[in-house]
Amino acid sequence: MAQVDVYLVRAFSISGQGGNLAGVVLQADALTDQQKQAIAKAVGVSETAFVSQSDKADFQLSFFTPTVEVDFCGHATLSAFWLLHHLQKIPLGNYQQETKVGVLDVEVASNCGVLMSQSLPxxxxxxxxxxxxxxxxxxxxxxxxxxxxxxxxxxxxxxxxxxxxxxxxxxxxxxxxxxxxxxxxxxxxxxxxxxxxxxxxxxxxxxxxxxxxxxxxxxxxxxxxxxxxxxxxxxxxxxxxxxxxxxxxxxxxxxxxxxxxxxxxxxxxxxxxxxxxxxxxxxxxx
Structure with missing residues (x-):
């Protein structure tokens, strides 16, 4: 049996309140898609992000709702990069995430905010x-x-x-x-x-x-x-x-x-x- 910690982060919060809860699992490389889906269902928030290593970007992120995997999730991306900085795993700066919609830029800014690039419309x-x-x-x-x-x-x-x-x-x-x-x-x-x-x-x-x-x-x-x-x-x-x-x-x-x-x-x-x-x-x- 292996223990998996899921961090719940308020994305897009206002002065630490409100926002949208997202689950974040770090070092998720060893998890199967079936395990990720089971975790997302057990967590019960709208999306959970799973952070893994990537050979194309700084991190690879996958996103699961309680019922299905989705190609991208903005608030879970914000939560993941905010958490990585909050836990002092990354400094302020510019990063790239590999997702199923492509490699996207993410900026962790000095005002404790996260700015994410998305695909063109x-x-x-x-x-x-x-x-x-x-x-x-x-x-x-x-x-x-x-x-x-x-x-x-x-x-x-x-x-x-x-x-x-x-x-x-x-x-x-x-x-x-x-x-x-x-x-x-x-x-x-x-x-x-x-x-x-x-x-x-x-x-x-x-x-x-x-x-x-x-x-x-x-x-x-x-x-x-x-x-x-x-x-x-x-x-x-x-x-x-x-x-x-x-x-x-x-x-x-x-x-x-x-x-x-x-x-x-x-x-x-x-x-x-x-x-x-x-x-x-x-x-x-x-």
Whole structure:
């Protein structure tokens, strides 16, 4: 029997509170995928990251929800690199992680934050409000009046970007079974629903994320979806920096910072960042 320690980290936390819990297992080279899946299920948070050695980058990371492996996870990446620095295993600086979506850059910054590079956006199917709104329990016209598309976008994982009017986000009546069927049919991870704030507010937008098809009814911070939303807002409003709040409906508010780099009119870099905080350590025997 071998003991495996799982560190639970609050990713995208605000002053050490809130955020999105991610599990992190260090030195995971000897674990099989079946063991990783069993650990992720036992931990029970939305994703657990497993850190191994890599011959392509500084570290190799794999990500498991309680039910399946996913190719990438932003908040678990933040948690892993924050933890490596917190445990004094790496100094401040720039690193690379090998993931199933490629080798991605990660910066561990002096302000105790972690800034992650994501894949450049892939623009996928647009959907109608009449198709999407019933799954959120709102009138399709509330979406149509905004003049913004409902579109699947990926900067690592495919999420459907869904704009709703200000004030509607907290009033959603979500049909998780319908969202599961839809995501399985259209090969996407989940719904990323957002309402824009006025320019003088501290957050660009408030968000909610639903990914029941991969075992996550609602998530309090999603790094990959935030990168996709930042690209969506850049395409429609030209913005290159955005700060998102997520998790309010779960009493786990999170702060997610995004920044894009555009050169000669072309988007060349997508970065998502935030702070981490330790929650607790769990141990399992295998």
């Amino acid at each position: 892939v623009w996928l199917t647009e959907f109608s409000a009449e198709e999407i709104a019933p799954m959120l329990g709102i009138d399709p016209q509330l979406i149509v009046q905004l003049g913004l598309p409902i579109q699947a976008v990926s900067t690592g994982l495919v999420d459907v970007m869904i704009p709703v009017p200000y004030g509607a986000l907290d009033c959603l009546v979500v049909d998780l079974e319908a969202i599961t069927r839809f995501c399985q049919q259209h090969q996407c991870v989940g719904f990323h629903v957002f309402e824009m704030n006025s320019p003088d507010e501290p957050y660009t937008a408030n968000c909610r994320n639903f990914a029941p098809a991969v075992g996550i009814p609602e998530e309090s911070a999603t790094g990959s979806s935030s990168g996709a939303l930042a690209c969506y807002l850049n395409r429609h409003f030209g913005s290159q920096q955005a700060v998102f709040e997520q998790g309010r409906a779960m009493n786990m508010s999170s702060r997610i910072v995004t920044q894009l780099r555009v050169e000669s009119g072309e988007l060349v870099c997508v970065q998502v960042g935030g702070e981490g905080a330790m929650y607790k350590v769990m141990s399992f025997e295998f």
